[in-house]
Amino acid sequence: MKYYYYPVGLRGTEGDYVAALAGNPNTGKSTVFNALTGLNQHTGNWPGKTVAQARGYYRHRGKTIVVVDLPGTYSLSASSLEEEVARDFICFGQPDVTVVVTDATCLERNLNLVLQILEITPKVVVCLNLMDEAERKGLKLDVNRLAHELGVPVVPTTAHTGRGIEQLKDRIHSVALGEILPRPKPVTYSKQLEEAIHQLETSLERIHTNGISRRWIALRLLEGDYSILDAIGQYSLPDARQEG
Numbered sequence: 001m002k003y004y005y006y007p008v009g010l011r012g013t014e015g016d017y018v019a020a021l022a023g024n025p026n027t028g029k030s031t032v033f034n035a036l037t038g039l040n041q042h043t044g045n046w047p048g049k050t051v052a053q054a055r056g057y058y059r060h061r062g063k064t065i066v067v068v069d070l071p072g073t074y075s076l077s078a079s080s081l082e083e084e085v086a087r088d089f090i091c092f093g094q095p096d097v098t099v100v101v102t103d104a105t106c107l108e109r110n111l112n113l114v115l116q117i118l119e120i121t122p123k124v125v126v127c128l129n130l131m132d133e134a135e136r137k138g139l140k141l142d143v144n145r146l147a148h149e150l151g152v153p154v155v156p157t158t159a160h161t162g163r164g165i166e167q168l169k170d171r172i173h174s175v176a177l178g179e180i181l182p183r184p185k186p187v188t189y190s191k192q193l194e195e196a197i198h199q200l201e202t203s204l205e206r207i208h209t210n211g212i213s214r215r216w217i218a219l220r221l222l223e224g225d226y227s228i229l230d231a232i233g234q235y236s237l238p239d240a241r242q243e244g
């Protein structure tokens, strides 16, 4: 059993690995969470925060997977309590895999968060939920092409009927255990922005970033979100991670 350090209050939970569920509001995260964990779940609040927290577990291929249902967010800019909780868990909670639950009927709007999360960690599975609704609307989604473009596994699901959930469990397992090594394609911004990012990254070289990519921190600072610097100071990780 691996011991997990949870800066945001799940310290001491045991399991073989941890999967975080992120996504825009109302994309079916909690329905996916229920489909994965069944009755093995516990709800409460994030410590010290008025934001609901749900965690649970399931067994798959001989492993116990702890699942954390994160609050719905449109971005990870920490402009609300929900975004802060989601951002801090993805950055500092060290999930082995982050599942981004997306709404297949309005995928484009959901991709902003997917790309932001891919800038923090490559260990991502995209869950393309509400597939029944997308089909009802006559939308045709090229799942393989999307997986290729993003560089991470994509699993179509209809969470409330359980469709796709077994495949989702398989992909979570493979990414968490390193059987699949996702290779997200980095987003390249305009020349001006890339120059600003580079300058900031250079200035950040002197600070200890707790394993968080300096490029990602630079992007948040350029957005005017300075709270990331406080968060880095607040959460210290037990094992030194590769700093990028």
Ligand SMILES: Nc1nc2c(ncn2[C@@H]2O[C@H](COP(=O)(O)OP(=O)(O)OP(=O)(O)O)[C@@H](O)[C@H]2O)c(=O)[nH]1
Residues within 6 Å of the ligand: 023, 024, 025, 026, 027, 028, 029, 030, 031, 032, 071, 072, 073, 129, 130, 131, 132, 133, 157, 158, 159, 160, 161
């Ligand atoms: N048709 C359809 N409805 C779904 C599916 N998944 C979830 N729903 C429904 O969508 C609504 C929202 O689902 P939730 O699981 O609460 O969504 P959520 O992302 O947890 O929402 P927040 O936590 O508020 O951000 C519920 O009425 C679900 O029953 C799906 O695959 N197809």
Ligand SMILES: [Mg+2]
Residues within 6 Å of the ligand: 029, 030, 031
């Ligand atoms: Mg929910």
